[in-house]
Structures are given as structure tokens and as C-alpha cells.
Amino acid sequence: MMKKVLAVLLALALVFGLTACTGTPAETQGTQKEETTKAAETQKAETEKAETEKADTEAAETEGGDTEPAPAGSDEAYYCELILPVMQPIPAQEEIQKVEDAINAHILNDLGVTDVKMHLTFASLSDYQTNMSMDLAAGAVHDIILAFPFNTWQANGYMTNLDPYLDNELAGAMGVLPKDWDLCGKVDGSIYAIPCYKGLSLSWKWFYDHAYVDGVIDPSTVTDLDSLEDALTVLKEKYPDEHFIVFPNQLVSLENFVDHTSQIGTYTATVGDDTTVVNYYATDAYKRGVERAYKWVQNGWCDPEGSNNTLGHDALVLSGSAKGVIMGHAYSIETCDAMFDDNSKAHTENGIDFGCVQIGISDMATNGLVYGVAYTSPNPAAAAKLLNIIWTDEFVASALIYGLEGESYVWNEDHTSIEWPEGLNMGTVPYSALYTCGAFGNQFLLYGMDSNTSEADKGFMKELMDKSWYPRQFGFTPSTENVQTQVAAVANIVNQYNTTLTYGEEDPAEVLPEFLADLEAAGINDIVADYQAQLDAWLAENGK
């Protein structure tokens, strides 16, 4: 017996002895090692790139570029990592490398920036949040990252304070942003991130299959959810087996816009111009949304697969399984119409002729898509400089999304729009980062593309944003730091009820009161009170 106890003690002593003495040094060692590997990587990358760069510079010189010999500049250049979170599939490594080389040549030769280069990497959007936050928790070296969710990351200390770079390195990018947008990346008066500049305001439309709808109803009578209901009733009578809505889970957001219910974080909201924070799930908008969703499902207007579908709204409608769908886009009716007609050809043999009408415009609650510099970045100044280039340079922005001319896109004859190269499409071009889901720099700098973001669409987007309603706290993101236990509990409750309610699978008359009671038990009121205090302080600080 004694022997065994001894063995346990010995093992424990061994373990703690080991960890105790390796623990602290390991950390410093870790960072050191990281730096050296990083340096080694950079060196390797540089030697690898020397050749291509030389070629690039030569080409630039023959074109009359007035650059210094590249190697001298590239010796000092910092390879700054940019991570683009995209949906699958991610382009092949060789293609990413080509784009990176072209961008670096442009940065050096056309912009004359010698001290920073881009190291382009891709990450899968779906697990980006978990992966990157774990990565940062583990102290991995990163430079430019999409801060998602920004408030949590900032509170965890993952983001570099960008204040020192605002007036020089970042001046261009800050100048691009509309009024008050800088608040989206601001905490306690300091800038930690820069919001993406893109058409955030969406025009919500009902898309329908002309073959079924024409002659049965007049689509132009559909202007909001109520008139859409009338249309759906008629359509259901005519086609009992078809549905003209895929899933009703967007109705809640659409109801938000009606009385300007603006979500703060995920679980709380303000209504209209009033800055009183309330439990979002107890708002009228939420109630109306889930009641409508339930009604739609009960009436058989939606796909019964509901919340456990593995195919999205668009896949179902484009393949012809549903004859209509509600979706929000930042594009005009014409573009969306053409886009749907086009895309359906990839799913069905002859394509489907779609039409669409607008049923609502979204409010601008906040901009959660913000890029910043990781706290582990060895060279934040260089990262800030690169951020600036991405937000202000047309070539860099477009190359990141569309790849290289001649390979992944070509210009049309009058050079007004780019298009896919002959015989290729979005799914088959060698490089495309269109799957970033818009979570990217400055959308208005991209080359126009008629079937995607045309020049006309850019104007439409800006107009849409001007028309949108802004809450007084636009740009405010609450910190969960004081109420973490409650947020964990509330998140768990919300996961339980929210999906089925928004998908209209359960009767809100029964389930919503249960949901609200559970939320209160989980401490939503603590969250509301804490956010209210934060919001009041924020409003005072920003003079709202």
C-alpha cells in the first residue's frame, strides 16, 4: 500500500516539478521560437519569391516603372499576413501564391511601398471564429485578422490598439469610411479595428418562379409581408403541393425593420430612437416574427424540412424544389433577377425564369465586420499600412477577390465590367474569394462585374444605405466581460428555443412564454442592466 501511495506522490511530484519548471520558460521560449520560425519562414518565402519578384520588376521596368531594384527593397519588407475567411472551396495554393506575388509586385512597383508585403492565407469561414480565437488564445503570430466577434476579442486582449497609426499609416482607410463608422471598431475611445466598407443595408426581396406565379397573382401588389401573405394564400389554393417560401426564419429580421428594433449584441435590443435596452426576445418585433413564421408553416407555405435542412434557401429554390424564396441582397432588382436566372442554370437543365419584388429594407444596427491587427503581430505598423492599402487600392482589393486578369477574370470590350473567362464560371475559375460572404475590406473599390457587383450596383448600395434607418447607438458593441456566466447560460437557452421558433416549427403561444421564463432564470435581466450601463456611458462619451 505504502509503495503505491509513494508511487502516486512521486508521479505527482514529477508532474508538477516538470510543469512548474517548464511552465514559465516555455512561454518565453514559445514566443521566441515563434519569432524565429516566423523569421525563417519569411526568409524562405523571400528566397522563394526572389525569382518571381525579379521577373516582375523587370517587367515593370520595361513598362517604364521607376522602381529601385527589388531585392534591396524586399530585404527590409515585412511579410504581413492577411487571413481571408471564405467558404469552401478555397483556391489552390499555387493560385493564391500567384495572386500574392502580383499584389506584392503592385505594392512595390506601383505604390512604391518597400517595407511591407502581403502574405495571403485563407481560412474556412465556418470555423474561423473558433479556430482563430483558440489560435490567438494560444498566442500564435498573426497580423491582419477579421475580429469576430469583435467585442469579445477586444476584451480578451486579442486586438492591437491602432491609435498610434490613425494619422499616418491608416489615414487613407479612415478617410474612406462614412461618418460614425469608425465607432464600430472603437472601444473606450481607442480604435482597435476598421469596419469593412460595404453595402451593409439589404434590400429584402421575394423571388418567385414566373412559370407558376404569372397569371395567378400580380407580383407588383406584393410590397410588404402582409401583401405577400395575400399572394401566398392565392398561390397555395392554386398549387396545394408547391411552396413559394423556403423557410420562414428571416421573418424575425424583417419584423425588426418595421418598428426599428435594433439588436445590441445578440440578446438585447433597443426599439426606435429610445435607447432603453430591452430583452430582444421579449420585443414586439420578435413576437410578430415568430408568430408569422408559425402561421406560414401551419398554412403549408414553407418547406417542411425546416430547421434541420442541410440545403440553404437558395439551393432549394434554384434547384426548383421551392418556387419562391425571401432573400436579402444589397443589389438592385434587375441584378438579382439576372443573378437568379443565371445561377439556376447551374442547378437545373434549362434554368428557371425568376422575378422578384422588394418587400423591405434593412436597418443599420451596427457593422460587425471589422478587421484589425492581432496582439501577436510582430510589426503592427506594417500591418496597419497594409490594411490601408487594402481599403484604398483598387487593384489590391480586386485582385484579392477576383484573382488575376486573364486567368480568373477578363475585361469586357468597353472595359466597363469584368467577366468570367471563356468557358469558366465562379465555381471553376482558378481563383475566387467571392465566398468571403462580403466580410472584406472595401467593396466599393472592386472592379464592377455585371452579374455580381456592377458599377450600377455600387450606386444602388450607397443609396440603400442612405435610405436606411440608423439607431442612435450605431457602432456600439457591448462587452460581455461582466456578465459572462449569464451570457453562457442565456446563449444556451437561446440555442434551445430560437431556431425552432424562427423556423415556425412551434407554436409561440405555448413556447414563447416558456422561452422568456427560462431566459429570465438564466439571467437575461443582468445582461440587460449591464448593457444599459455600458450603452449610457458610450452615448455620453460619443456625444450622442
Added chain:
Amino acid sequence: MAKKNVPASSVYDGLLAQRNKKSAKATFAVYLPLYLMMLPGFIYLICNNYLPMFGILIAFKNVNFSVGVFKSPWVGFKNFEFLFATNDAFLMIRNTLLYNIVWIAMGLVIAVTIAIFMAEISERKIAKVIQPIICFPSMISAVILSYIVYGFLSTNYGFINQIMGTKTNFYTKAQYWPFILTIVHFWQSAGQSSIIYMASIGGIDKSMYEAARIDGAGKLKQILYITLPMLRPMIILLLLLSIGRIFNSDFGLFYQVTLNSGRLYKTTQTIDTYVYRALMEMNNVGMSSAASVFQAIIGFVLVLLSNLIVRRIDPQSALF
């Protein structure tokens, strides 16, 4: 006793110590190759298992990474609060325990029964076909399992809804899932878990059965008085090990197979999935460490306790 009578004890002591030292050195030299052979594995254990145990500290800190784990402030048991804060915390602990207890018990019966049946027909050729087949489901991963289960349960297309002519959305009906998960769990693990018992039955001396048969013992008696007692050490060992993991759950099964559907939490939320979700939602390293510490310590204590009990009843079967 001998202290007074041996005044020069120090001399002897010295000599003795010297001799011991010498022999210790000699043994060490003899066994050096053995130590060296263990070194790679030992290093791996340190890296993979023992260094992370240091993570217990994180559970008591409010980690802010820009200042580093070590400089982050201590917060006592604050990180543990969320495990017990709400009704749902109770639910997930209940689920974890109930699934484990029921499955351990059922698993034992099922595995032993299959093993006994297999032993019964082991002479026949068909046994050589059946055995690999029933073990095969354990060869696939939870990811693929989730694809298969979806094939059965999908609302529109799922096989079950097709033959029943219904449109039941199983992924929102929590009440079915204890049964679904049990069926899936045993579909996957029954064959595999019986192998070890099959092996043990195969190792039982055949002459014991011969003797029993001559004495007129029937099948049931043979099972009761020979097979089961012979299996006892193995059963106890496996039971002890599973009791140690009673606060853990098969993450793949509870997360992937349920498609992480929120409406099912009442019956499918376990500590592991809750922690994983809390980690994703909150990105709170302290809280998730707290949960791991909780699981590990309770599990450890339970093993010690049950081992103690086993040792009282049957010292030979005790683990240590």
C-alpha cells in the same frame, strides 16, 4: 533497540550506504537501456498528458492573453459558476450521468450476451461471417455516422418519414433522442465491445465446461457458474474504467449526430457539448478549463471510490 549497543553505527551506516550506492549505480547501469527505451514514450506522456494537467490553473484565472496566462488575475471559483448557474447546468449533468449509467449497464449486458452467443456458435462457419459484420460499425467515425443518421431521420427525405408517411422533424423533438442515441450508440459499439469478452470466454479452459456437462449442468447453469465468474475480473476492470469517465460523453455522438440542434438540448446536452458550445460562443478559456477540471476530478474521485469498494468486496479484482 540496537542504538545503544552499537556505538560505531555511523561506520556501518557509511559502509552500508556506500554499498547501496554502488549497487544502485550498478542497477542503474544495468537498467539504463530500459530507461532509454521508455524515454520516447515517457516524453510523449509528459507532452500529451501531463503538461496539459497544468491547465488546471487556467480554471482559476481570468485569462487576458495580452498580459499572458501567468500574469492574469486569479478569480477563485468564479469560472466554475456557469457549470452550476442555471437549471440547464443541472440538465446537462443529469443527461451525462443518466446516459452513462444506462449505457454502461446496458452495454455490459449486451456485450456479454453477444459474447456468450458467439461462443455458443463459434464452431459454425457462420460465426466467422457474423463476427466481422457486427464489429464493422465501430470502424466508422462520428462524422460519417451523422450522415447515416440524417439519411434515416431527415424530415422530407428520411427513410423513417418515408415509410411512415409522416413529416416528423426528429431534429426538433427532444423526447425521441434518448432512444435514437441509444440505438445509434449500440449499433456502433455492441459488436466491438463484445470482442473483449469473447476473447476472455475463448480463454476459459474447455475442460471446465466438459466437467460441468458431465455433472448435468445445463447451458444456463454453465453460463451462470462458469462463464460469468470467469469474466468477472474483466467486467470489473472495464466497469471501473467507464465509471472514471462517467462525466464525459462521446462528443461526436452528442454533437455531430444530433446536428447540434438546439431544440434537443433537454435530452442531448452533455457537459462536453455544453463546454464546447460555451467555448465557441464565449471563447472563454477559463470556463472551459473549469469544466474539464470538474470532469477530471470527479471522474478520478469516482474511480478511487469504486476501486475502494471493489477492494473491500473482491480484492483480487481491484485495479490498485
Added chain:
Amino acid sequence: MEKVVVKKSKHIPEKGFHYTAMVLLILLAIYSVIPFFLMLAISISSEATLAKNGYQFFPKELSFAAYKYLWAKRITIGRCYLITIVTTVVGTAVNLVLTSLFAYPLSRQDFKHRNVFAFILFFTLLFNGGLTATYIVWTRIFMIKNTVWALLVPGLLMGGMNVLMVRNYYAANIPYAIIEAARIDGANDLKIYTGIMVPLSKPVMTTIGLFAALGYWNNWTNGLYYISDSKLYSVQVYLMKLMNDIAYLKSSSYGMESAQLATMSFPTEGARMAIAMIAILPILMVYPFIQKELVKGMVVGGVKG
């Protein structure tokens, strides 16, 4: 006289037991394979059939479109396969070496500290530091994030249970006298290990090797935690990320316009089943040959610690 009667009456229930066992086991076997047939059926049904009739065991209309899709994606999927195969082979080999090297000293009765080391090993079965700490150790100290090491090393290289199994096999099946004799003949420990222990423990090594290989083949959690670089996706990781992407799209509340584009490139339900199918195909193919070894190793290994 009486005895004979008793025997007769016993005889019938025994037969009954025998056949009951057989029937039940056959049913169990059918139950075990049926889901795989559904999977296969889904993967070769045409999309139109799926949409109309749902998932059926006997699809009304066959289509190999799903497999054609896989063929078109052969570069991506081929790379996933390559990663899976390489990690499985290398990981299994290293696992076997580490496991047997660690087990041999533990089995030596004359090795004084064997109990200490056995406990150090056993303790890892009972206690662990949890995911977060493990993650931090591997990524921060050893920096294996997004390297092929991430698929090889964490959690998979040497399992406590396996070491104990090999140890038991050595202790039970290789008499100490043989080792003693070899030592008297002047063989050192390495020689004993390579010359006696390894050749004599083939059955248990095969079993351990197969378990390890299976572990590597099926592992998706290491990919979930440590891999975000698509170059390093294994087949399981690819499948898992695919499901996650779909789930993410479902839940994503903003950026609708491009989400619309994204679903276009997603494989259909049939194609997803086809990928799952080809992920289990290799196991299915080697399984008949390996399964006997699997059982044999367990028979002789025993687990009692």
C-alpha cells in the same frame, strides 16, 4: 434411469439456446449492415428521385452523378486521401514503436521501477487536463497548428490502454526465462527487444497497429482543433468541414448575397453520401483481412492491469 431422462430434457433447451443465439446474431448482423446500404443507395440515386421519393433502399432511378462529382473534384479529394494515408501509415508505425518500447520494460519483473512507470501511464487513463489546456500546450509550446504534426501527434501516438495490453501480452506469453537466457548469452536489451519481444508478439502488435490505424483514419477532432489550412485536410476533416459549412450558412444572418453564391459549389446530398462512402470504402476493403488479427490480438492480450 433418471439420469437419462434428465439428459434428454436438457438436450432440447440446449439446442433451442443454440439456435436462438444463431438467429439473434444473424439479425444483429443484418441490423449492423443495413444503414450502409441506405448510404450507398442515397449516393447512387438521382437527384430527382431523392427530391421526389426521398431516401430509399432501392432507388427508382440510378445515377452516378455523385461519383462523377467526386471524380471532378479528384484533386481536392485525392489530396485529402493522400493526407489520410500518409498520417495513418506513419502514425501507426510510430505508435507501434513507442508502445512496444514502453511496454517491454514494464513487463520485466526484475525492473524495479516498473510500477512507478506503470502508474504514470495508468494515471493518464484516469485524469486529463482538458481540451483547452491540451490545445494550448500543443499550439503554444510545440507549435503544431496547421502542420501535418497536428494530425499525427496529439492524443494518438501512444495510448495507455494499448501499452498495458502489450505489457500483459509480454508478461503472459514470453517467459522471463527466455529473456534471462538471452542475457546470459550476452544479448543486450535492445537485442532482446528486437530479436525476441517483437517477433514473438506479432498478434498483439497487429491488433494494436490496427487500432492505431483506425484511430488515425477516423480522426476528425485533431482536424477540428488544429487544422484550418485546407491543404492539410484529411478525408474525415473534409467531410466534417463540409457539414460545418452547411450548418454555418444556415445560421449566418448577414452577408446573404454571397451566401447565395456559396451554396452553388456545395455538393448535393447524394454527393455528400458518396464522399462518406469513399471514406469508409478502404476500411471495408481491408476489414475482412484484418478483423481476424484484431480479435486474435485481443484474445491473447487481455487487459487486466
